Amino acid sequence: MITDRQLKQMWFDFFSSKGFKKIAGYSILPENDASVLFTIAGMHPLVPYLLGEKHPAGNKIFDVQRCLRTNDIDEVGDESHFTCFEMLGCWTLGECDKKQMIKLSYEFLTSPKYLNIDKNKLAVTVFAGDENAPRDEEAASAWKECGVQKIFYLPKQHNWWALGSGVGPCGSDSEMFIDTGKPPCGKDCSPACDCGKYLEIWNDVFMQYNVKSQGEKPVLLEKPNIDTGMGLERTLAVINGVKSAYEIGCLKKAMDYVKAECANFELKSARIIVDHIRAATFVLGDEKGVVPSNLGQGYILRRLIRRAINHARKIGFDCQNFAVLADMFIAEYGIDYPDIKQNAQKVKIELDKEIQKFSKAIDEGHREFEKVISGIEKHKLFAREGEKVENIISGKAAFRLYDTFGFPLELTKELAAERGYSVDEEGFNQKFKEHQEKSRSISAGSFKGGLAGDGEILQKYHTATHLLLAGLRKLNPQVTQKGSNITEERMRFDFNFDHKLTAEELEFLQNFVNDAISKNLPVVCEEMSLDEAKRSGALGSFENKYGDKVKVYSIGELSKEICGGPHAKTTGQLGTFKIVKEESSSAGIRRIKAILQ
Helix, strand or coil: CHHHHHHHHHHHHHHCCCCEEECCCCCCCCCCCCCCCCCCCCCCHHHHHHHCCCCCCCEEEEEEHHHCCCCCCCHCCCCCCEEEEEEEEEEECCCCCHHHHHHHHHHHHHHHCCCCCCCEEEEEEEECCCCCCCCHHHHHHHHHHCCCEEEEECHHHHHCCCCCCCEEEEEEEEEEECCCCCCCCCCCCCCCCCCEEEEEEEEEEEEEEEEECCCCCCCEEEEEEEEEEEEEEHHHHHHCCCCCCCCHHHHHHHHHHHHHHCCCCHHHHHHHHHHHHHHHHHHHHHCCCCCCCHHHHHHHHHHHHHHHHHHHHCCCHHHHHHHHCCCCCHHHCCCCCHHHHCCCHHHHHHHHHHHHHHHHHHHHHHHHHHHHHHHHHHHHCCCCCCCCCCCCECCHHHHHHHEEECCHHHHHHHHHHHHHCCCCCCHHHHHHHHHHHHHHHCHHHHHHHHCCCCCHHHHHHHHHHHHHHHHHHHHCCCCCEEEEEECCCCEEEEECCCCCCCCCHHHHHHHHHHHHCCCCCEEEEEEEEHHHHHHCCCCCHHHHHHHHEEEEEEEECCCCCCCCCCCCCCCHHHHCEEEEEEEEEEEEEEEEEEECC
């Protein structure tokens, strides 16, 4: 059986041997894309380079990237859904040699040294063509040369990659499947079916086109790319012939531990605990320092931990054992993401804090439940003549107990039954559905930002964060960046500071940045090794994501930072910098929100 660690090492060894350069995995928290809360795809952090910016490691790169998607959080617990997962990625930037990439894909899949899949079990799909782009005979021909016989031409909905907005780089793709040997579901059976005959294992995306604005036809990109992605968990299950990645490697070890330590084992609850604590370990261990809260990323993190607590209580698993699970994940994933290992203590401390806070919330929930019952009883006493008040807890009240206090519906129903009440489950489900839809739109965002959102205004805001950090370090040389988020409307910058900034300090910062803008200083980019960058005095708060070769951006004598984002050419392009808010982000961390006018 191939484990997750073995599959990663195969990927690293294979692409290294083919002249590709390994880059470090990026943060799970996107730096400059407000359309999503987390890094949701392997290509997400590489946005600037897919748009044509030169990558310090060259034009042939690969990595393993931690990702988190919460649009399917309520489906976690079955065989295939995860909130947290890893993507094995490989890119050729500025060129699109389909034949070469397909040849490499075939070799990795079938070579006895790597996945050793029987070529007769391989099936592939290619783009069937439409009025905007031709049938992809080039990809089909490349697969035929490799000896693959099962080639399916599928329409745009299956074999065309584009952003959710429909604007930006796009192109046909070629997907790879394993034929399970099941009989076809009909004469038109293909990988487009959901019958289970074909299981997807890999995807090569050929970004040859660009859509400049809504409704326009795609035009050829000046610098096309190939973006390949292999989902680690899905691939492990397929190549090992098991139903779920929970049966392999690190996840299996965690599942075995939960089973051994719980009083009333239930598979679905155990999977939810393992998935959610793994996701929490990734987020808490991230270099940018998110902790549970009631907003944004912190809210999702809190929801994951509390959902794990509820299921742990359900099956009799001591929540203090979350620390043991976290240690398992830190030992495994700290190899690929060093910040998780560096923040090991913080991960366990924050998990314990949330367990204690949730215990208090549950107690508050019990009090709230009593208020709901009391309200209904009062309504009975003061009901108008002929008005019938039934012993039913409304769906709205039940959902508030769930969403605010962490009460699962089953607990509310159990407590209600003890008091001779029932629960409006249909109303609860409606509220729950509305909540799901809102979460999907917030968390997934259809990746509507990303590639299409790398415009001039973002470059200006990104440059302004460098000037703001330089000004903050004038106030305190120990200040470092703890996170940033940029949209086309504003910038948000987090930093360590020991007190709330005074009006005088905020005025100094605003004047400092605007003075730099007025001087129209050039923004100069140099490429060098990470060691050279450090020796030159360049700052780099999140160095482990940049790789051996880095870009260093200098703004006159004011700022020198290791950075991979897009920048303005001169400070004079920025406009006028205005601080609109300064507040606490978390303990010891302050946050400034600012705009450019």
